[in-house]
Amino acid sequence: MYQILKQIVKTGIKTETPPQADGSMRLVEQRLQQAILEAFGGALAIRQVDAGSCNGCELEIHAVNNAYYNIEGLGIKFVASPRHADLLLVTGPVSRHMELALKRTYDATPEPKLVVAIGDCACDGGIFGSGDADGSGENYATCGKVSNVIPVDVVVSGCPPAPTAILQGILTAISARK
Amino acid sequence: MPIKHPNLKLSRLTDALPAWAGDIAVDDLRAVCRQVHDGGGRLVALWGSDVRQCGGGFKLHVVLINETGLVCLNVPLHAEHPNYPDISDIFPAANRMQRAAYDLLGICAQEGHDHRKWLRHGAWRSGSFPLRKDFDAAASRTVEADDYPFVQVEGQGVHEIPVGPVHAGIIEPGHFRFSIIGERVLRLEERLGYVHKGIEKRFERMSLQQGAKLAGRVSGDSTVAYAWAYAMAAEGIAKVTPSNNALWMRALLLERERVANHLGDLGYLGNDVALSFGFAQFWILKEQVLRNNATLFGHRYLMDAIVPGGVAVHLSIEGKHIIEQECDMLEQQVRILRGIYDEHAGVQDRFIGTGVVTPKLAAQLGLCGLAGRASAQAWDARVQFACAPYDKLDVQMATYRNGDVAARVIVRFDELFESLRLQREILARLVSDDAAPVLLERLPANGFGIGMVEGWRGEVMVAIHTDAQGGLARVHPHDPSWQNWPLLEHAIIDNIVPDFPLINKSFNLSYTGQDL
Ligand code: SF4
DSSP: OHHHHHHHHHHOOOOOOOOOOOGGGBSSOOOSOHHHHHHHTTOEEEEEEESSOOSHHHHHHHHTTSTTTOGGGGTEEEOSOGGGOSEEEEESSOBHHHHHHHHHHHHHSOSSOEEEEESHHHHHOGGGOOOOTTSOSSOTTBOOSGGGTSOOSEEEOSSSOOHHHHHHHHHHHHSOOO | OOOOOTTOOOEEEETTTTEEEEEOOGGGHHHHHHHHHHTTOEEEEEEEEEOGGGTOOEEEEEEEEETTEEEEEEEEEOSSSOEEEOOTTTOTTHHHHHHHHHHHHOOEEETOSOOOOSSOSSSSOTTOOTTSTTOOTTTTOOOOOOOOOOOOOOSTTEEEEEEOSSOSSSOOOOEEEEEEETTEEEEEEEEOOTTOOOHHHHHTTSOHHHHHHHHTTSSGGGHHHHHHHHHHHHHHHHTOOOOHHHHHHHHHHHHHHHHHHHHHHHHHHHHTTTOHHHHHHHHHHHHHHHHHHHHHHSOTTOTTOEETTEESOOOOHHHHHHHHHHHHHHHHHHHHHHHHHHHOHHHHHHHTTSSOOOHHHHHHHTOOHHHHHHTTOOOOHHHHTOOTTGGGTOOOOOOOSOOSHHHHHHHHHHHHHHHHHHHHHHHHHOOOOOOOOOOOOOOOTTOEEEEEEEOSSSEEEEEEEEOTTSSEEEEEEEOTHHHHHHHHHHHTTTSBGGGHHHHHHHHOOOSHHHHO
16 A cells, blocks of 8 residues: 555646637537536536447547546546436447447437547548448448438547547537537 | 478468468368367468459468468369368367358358358348459448347356447447356357458558558557558568668567557556556556657557558657656556555455466467467467567567466566567667668569568468559458457356456457457
C-alpha cells in the first residue's frame, strides 16, 4: 500500500485542460433542446460501438480515459448498455455484419440521444471504401459511413483521431448551438 | 531446405527470411503436412486464390513452419470441383481457416467434419464467393437471416449465456456463447466475423503503396508489424533490399509498438482485477510513448511509417535522445509497477491459476506468439528466423510454462524490458542517412512473396501474389489471432464467468485481424 501511495504522489496530476466545442464538426443542426442538454446535467453516459473498425480508433477512445484527458473528470463515463446511454460513439465503416447490431443498439438507446462518428472510416468509409446503404458502393462487405445506417450528429475525422479531437467531438455534440 | 518430398520442388522466396515455395499435387498435401507436424512444425496460414483467368483453376496456399524455416505449398485445384483434403485433423488451427477459404472463394476441404460457415454471416449469398474474380457484389446481396448452428451442451442445470456481438466496454465485436452450470463455464463457443470488411478484395484494386496503407489497417494495434510484413513480401518479389538504416528503423518502430501495447495491456489487466491504480499508471506511461511517437514520427501509432522499399520517417540526434530518455524512464517506472503487481496479494490471487492453457494443449492446437510463449511454446520469429536487423540483435525470448494469466503477464513484463534494451541497441547503430528512400512503385509480373514479422501479439504474415501486369492479384494478411482464438475457448473451461474478461484480456486477440 505504501508503494502504491508513494507512486501516486510521485506521479502527480497529469490531466490537461479539455478542448472547446467546435461547430464545424457538426453534421446536422443541434437536435436537442437546450433544456434537455441541461438535463444531462454535465453527466453524460456513452456507449461505444465498434461497427467494423480496424481497432485503431478504439485505441484512442481508450486513451481518452487516461489521466491526461481524464474524460471521467468531465462527468462523462462509458457505460455497458445502450439503455443507460445518452450518446453513442461509433467507429468503423459499418460492416454489413454489424449493420443490424448497430441499428438495434441505436433503437435501444433512449431518447434524447446523440451519435458521434469517430474516425475517417466512420465519416466516409475511409480506406475500406464507400459502401452504400443499398449495396451500390465499392465494398461488398460494408455499408460505408455510419450515417448510412443511423442518424449521426457529429463526425470526427482522423485515422485515428487524436484523443483531444474525440473529446472535442463529444463536447461539440452536447454543446448548444451557438 | 526445410522439408523433402519426392514430388515437391522448392525454390527460395526471399533473402529476408528462410522461406521457400513449391507446387504440390492435392494428393500429396496431407503427407507433407503430416511430415511437418511430426517434426514439430506448425501451420502458419491457409488461403486460396482464383487463377482461372490465367488458364488454371483455383489454388490453395498453405504456409507451414518448422525450425528451419517457412514453406509455402501451392496446391492447384480443379476449376469446377475445387476440393482438397481436410488437414484440420493434423493441424486443428486449419479448421476456421478452411471454413473462411470456403466462404470467400468456394474451395472446399473434403472429409472434414465441420463445414459450418465462418466469415460469412448474411452479407452475401451462400454459393457466391467474394474473392472469385467474377464475383458480382450486387447480385450476391441478400437479406437472408444469419443462422448459425452453435454446439448445444445438454444436462441438468446447464444453461447458456449469449454475449455480443456488441460488448459491454470499448471492445471489438464478436459473439461468445457460454454454457454454464452455476458460475462454472462448461464450454465457450466463439462466433466471429462481425467486422469482416472485405479487406482482401479491397487490395485487388490498389496500387502497391496504397496497399501498404491498407495492410497497416488490418489490425490497427499491429500496424507496424503488418506494414513491415507487407513490405517484406513486396521486396521479396522485387528482389530489393531496403537500406540498413531503413531496416534498423523498422525494428525500432516494431519494438515501440510492442512496448506501447504491453503497457496498455498491463494497465488493463490491473484494472480487471480491481487495481485501477494499475490502469492509471500504465496508461500515463503509454501516453508518453504515444506522444513521443507523434513528435518524432508524426503518428501516435506509427501508421504509414513503413513503406515498400524503406521507411517514410527520419530520426534526428535529438530524437534519439528523446527515445533514450524515454527508455530510461520506462525502465525505472515499470520496475516499480512490476514490484507492486508482484506483491499485491489480490492481484496475484486473481492472476495465478486463472485461464490455464497447458503446454501440451498449446502444442497440440498450435498456440503462438506471446500467449504461446506463456505456455512453453518457444517460437519467436525475431529469434529463430531473425530477419535483418534482428540477426544482429540477439533477442532474448521470454518463455514460461504455467500458461495462466500470471504467465501471460510475466511474458509481457519480460518482453517489455527486452524491447527497451533492443531500442537502445538499435539507437546505437542507427545512422541517420539523408538519402531519400527508394520507394517501390511496381512489382514484377506473376510474382509471389511472403513476409513474416513477430508483432507484439505474435507472428504476422502477409502474402502477395501479383498478376500479369504486376498488380496486386491477391494479398492475404494473416493474424496470429487465427491460431489463438480457439485456445481461449479452452482457457475459460472450469473458470467462472466473471473471470472471462480477465482471461480474454490476457490474450488480447484481434477481431479485425481475423475477420478481415
Ligand atoms: S479511421 Fe483509421 S484508425 Fe479508425 S478504424 Fe478507420 S482505418 Fe482504423
